Amino acid sequence: MGTTQLESVPEPKYWHLKMVIGEALDSDFTVGEILPNERDLAARFGVARATLRQALEQLELEGRLQRRRGVGTTVAPPRMGVDVSTTQHAWPGSAQDAWQSFDCARAVPPAAVARMLATAEHEETYTLRRLRVSHGQPVAAEQLFVPASSVPELSAIDAPSGAARARAVLRELQRLDLDGQDRAVELGSARADDARELDRLPGSPVLVVTTRYFSQGRTAAVTLATYRADTCRLTFGDSGDVQISHHGEERRAS
Amino acid sequence: MGTTQLESVPEPKYWHLKMVIGEALDSDFTVGEILPNERDLAARFGVARATLRQALEQLELEGRLQRRRGVGTTVAPPRMGVDVSTTQHAWPGSAQDAWQSFDCARAVPPAAVARMLATAEHEETYTLRRLRVSHGQPVAAEQLFVPASSVPELSAIDAPSGAARARAVLRELQRLDLDGQDRAVELGSARADDARELDRLPGSPVLVVTTRYFSQGRTAAVTLATYRADTCRLTFGDSGDVQISHHGEERRAS
DNA sequence: GAGTGGTCTAGACCACAGT
DNA sequence: CTGTGGTCTAGACCACTCA
16 A cells, blocks of 8 residues: 555564565465465564464464464465354254254353353253354354253253253254344354364364343353354355455455 | 373463463452563463463453553453444444544555445545444444445535545435345454554454445445454344353353 | 474563553 | 563474375
8 A cells, every 4th residue: 555654663573574475375375375384484584483473373363374283384265154143043953054963961051151041150051062064164163051941841851961962952942932042252262172173273263152042031041152263254144155355454356 | 101191182381371370360360450470470380471471362362361561461351242233223323323533535445345345446435434432442443435336425525534524424325225234253453553543452353343234236335343352242132231251261250 | 204383492672651 | 760561583392294
């Protein structure tokens, strides 16, 4: 752009590096192409490897690079739009809602979830685990918390604790009237178990979507879904397949 | 190599540190309290400062710490819920929609925005700048892109290029029928100008909300809003004031 | 095995806020 | 000024992938 002022405030090296590499990605690389390794790149730009890594980290945060230990750094494809709109959705598990691979256990939910469910402090709930796959990639891992009071028919059930139990809980949920739901998105870092299922390192940035399901004037269930922040763009509405770039920065049409 | 077969996956030091400090935040600190400085903390835990910083960075990413150069590291308050629901919303600038401090210019939008607006490659649009303030804190900076074709009455206007022009553009927008809108959320890093207005450093993690406004079968306007990821939880629905914690981890009720 | 990214160290200097 | 977090260096070793 035209009006870059003289550097009254010298920008950090890694910031400049990020810009330079970002432009190079647009002009000289194609999606999936692997970059030179970090030591070579650092030497090429005359900086320490840690500084180079700081630039790569930001580019990865913006979804422009993908780094895999033991493999290398590749140019990431544009983020995929993942629909998380709340309209006309029903209980989880209904129809085919893009989630797979259920599991179930009984566990004490995090305090924040217990607060939303208005359960007792250390009361166990059914805790289902699901995985969302899109375009062949795992994009989100979810925990579904259902207090026993929401599925009274299941109370005295013995114990197929795995997928069968999960299906049973969902089946019972469907029988309730869903009054509405409620969603929130915030930034988080992947827990170890989520990271494993998402094929990321623990601590990777994720978008945490908290959903509350209302029935009969109370919160009947809560889900915590953690989406890979590097590969996902969450869409609310009908724009799932439109390409949107990062934060106003340009991206080549490829 | 017969050492501890357990610990088949030794967790990194910074990960362990993050957990330890996170628990300490819950039990031994109150919101707003300042932590010992990084050099002291590093010495106390017997690690290099860089390692300690890696842990603090993650905690800041999760919204649990706030670090300010020249001041220190403080315990952050819970994230505030910021309503970004699309239902029953109208054009930007209508009623009082929590946005302030308008400005306007003509500029070439980023390629991704031009694509959504279906404008020519280097066609200028009206480019409004707004700031969203919540609880006395700036939480988001926004760019609103309006192609001249969406506000034809303004075509030959000369040039109050500042706030007056901004109001004029918004006034013209209100006259269009709003067919619907469309929202997407993704992770980004703050541009230098946004960072300045949000009182953050360039590159800070932000949640980028892209909104398309439809009118007469086409995209009449587009906004790019960058929300501070450290302090904000975006809510879709009517749960703006409910406290939700980070990604299933516990947070004390304070 | 060689090569990659991930972690960690022990320093140094800089930019900024509050005296 | 002092003290803080932010940046940067030049190494080292580890964990992982793949041929």
